[in-house]
Amino acid sequence: MIIREAKFMMSNSRVDQCPPPTLPEYAFIGRSNVGKSSLINMLTGHKGLAKTSSLPGKTQLINHFLINDNWYLVDLPGYGYAKVSKDSRATWGKMINYYMRNRENLACVFVLIDSRHSPLAPDLEFMEMLGAEGIPFVMVFTKADKQSSSRTQQNITAYLQKMQQSWDELPRHFITSAEEKTGREEVLGFIEEINQQLAQQAENA
Template sequence: MIIREAKFMMSNSRVDQCPPPTLPEYAFIGRSNVGKSSLINMLTEHKGLAKTSSSPGKTQLINHFLINEDWYLVDLPGYGYAKVSKDARATWGKMINFYMRHRENLACVFVLIDSRHAPLAPDLEFMEMLGAESIPFVLVFTKADKQSSSRTQQNITAYIRKMQESWDELPRHFITSAEEKTGRDEVLNFIDEINQQLAQQADNA
């Protein structure tokens, strides 16, 4: 997929104020400081599209970006961040959960995981919630350039083994680096694949 155009549409905290659900939507979410904004900017090749910050917890709203006038990329607040108030975490949690459950054009959730870490409870719990709600998702392991490929693979294998304890079928996963643009084609081709499937389903309906 070639990204011809990527533009910011809106930020808000309410699903009913999101853009009309007429195009496929792909949501990106992960623990704070997982490298989400950098990954979004790398995928779209728009350096300042998603605002990056050295302080985690920067994203606090549902942010919609329109890609190629064809689909939405959605930047969601991170989860599992301890340095915001409990009230703020609870508010974000409700907003994210409501969005996941009620956004009818949500085609897939990209769960970002820092490839430098062994399996962490917040990630596993979030994926359990997605599974329980039958929300389609894939895993995106970020920051692969920060360590050796063997170490990255070791951590991914640990995640897969942990998930095999409770999952019958495992989601697809991608290995990425915003610095080196690793995984860009794979992620965008996957989105293109889903978009084509959805278009075929609409034609056959």
């Protein structure tokens, strides 16, 4: 997929104020400081599209970006640790959960996981919630350039083995590095694949 255009549309905290649900939507979410903004900028080829910050918890709203006038990329607030009040975290949690359950054009959630860590409870719990709600998702392991590929593979295997304890079928996963542009073609190819499936379904409906 070639990204010809990526533009910021809006930020808000309410699903009913999101853009009309007429195009497929792909949401990106992960623990604070997982490298989400850097990954979004790498995928779209627009350096400053998503605001990067060294401070965890910078994203606090649902941010919509229109890609190629064809689909939405959504940047969601992180879960887990962030230097914000408990009240703010609870508000984000409600907002994210409501969005996930009620956004009718949500095609897939990209759960970002820092590849430098062995399985972490917040990631596993979040994916359990998505599975329980029947929300389609894939795993995106970030920051693969920060360590050896064997170490990355070791941590990914540990995640998949942990998930096999409670999942019949494991989600697809991608290995990425915003620095080295690793995984860009694979992730965009996957989005294109889903977009084509959705277009065919709409034709046959």
